[in-house]
Amino acid sequence: MPPSPVAAIKLLALSAMLTLSAATLAGETCTVNGKSWPLCGGDNGGWSFENGQYCVARNFCPANRTSAPAIATRAAPVDAKANPKTRAIYTWLRGIWGKSIIAGQTDLSWDDTIDMAERVHADTGKYPALMGFDFMDYGMNGTALSGQHQTEEAIAFANKGGLVSFHWHWRDPSLLKTARVNQARFYAHEPDADKNTSFTIPVANGALDANSPAYQQINDGIDLVAVQLKRLADANVTVLWRPLHEASGNNGDGWFWWGRARADGVPQAYANILLWRHMYERLVKVHGLHNLIWVWNGQDPAWYPGDDVVDIASVDIYDKADNKTYGAQLAKYRQTAQASAEKKPIALSENSYIPDPDKIRADGAWWLWFMTWNDGAGPAGVSSPNNFWTGEYFNTAAHKRKVYHHPNVITLDKLPRF
Structure with a gap:
């Protein structure tokens, strides 16, 4: 006679506990950002909270992911109502x-006085097909602040036929509605302590702590950008949405508060994944935003939030100033591809040097796009480590022209009308 449903559930639970205990006793662990975590008894393809402790699925552990994903690329976005x-x-x-x-x-x-698309055009005779914007200063005091016109600029570029990406340097959620721009920071690990915030993703018993003040502050921040994303949706602008960027920081050091080091035993990656999935749920299902293509940029496979909430995987690469070889960055391309079980398109979401399209083709490192970072040191033409486009500190004039006129590179004039 087969066991009753209740008995079967108990047997499965006991089996999972024994498996977890056996794995732990055997010393089977997964190292993430220099710290060891036990392997899970079950295998849900990610992080779990089992029997009061955090664990990693065997097949999710980065050390066990050494080949390209085998599942085909999705035919449609992860948002079924896109x-x-x-x-x-x-x-x-x-x-x-x-x-x-x-x-x-x-x-x-x-x-707002500097137009990076025009700087690109001045140097190459071509416009980028994709412009990246930032919600960094939305919600800060002072209506005259530069940076609070990004939505309008993005709509204007889309009306020219361009593609639009947004990232978000999410300032301290606890201060977002009250502080001036120089008071609410997003850093967690800057040498200058005055640039840092102590805000931490609230986690309790393996889930976001919905009873904490920080939880409501996070929702307030998401709701703030939802207003701008809705404006973009109403203007029929699709957004390549790249939130919580560079989550793992520099090898897990946590540059930003959404990836900060924690003292409560919660894995940084796990907390970040909870926040990503919560943001997806709130923007797509609560706010009904269906104009978003979700671009993950965690920089580390252990921070991957799941194939059901990611359309495109990406990585940011900043090389040293003596690296004018313009290589294809194949190793980073392969590592980023291995983050998912499905074959997700791979993008170079921020870069200093632009990979040579000939080397991309030769190596098979087919970045879906590159996204050169902006300038920060005054007039066009000035070579400076703070100018990622203008001047020749990173990309020479000849290299920029080669890239923008290469037959494999899509510029604004080559985009279809969607």
């Missing part, structure tokens, strides 16, 4: 991946 334009753009992106590279450039969000 609007028609967003679906069309996703389909097009999926179709060009492995054949072409989209030219991207970040805007200088803290100085």
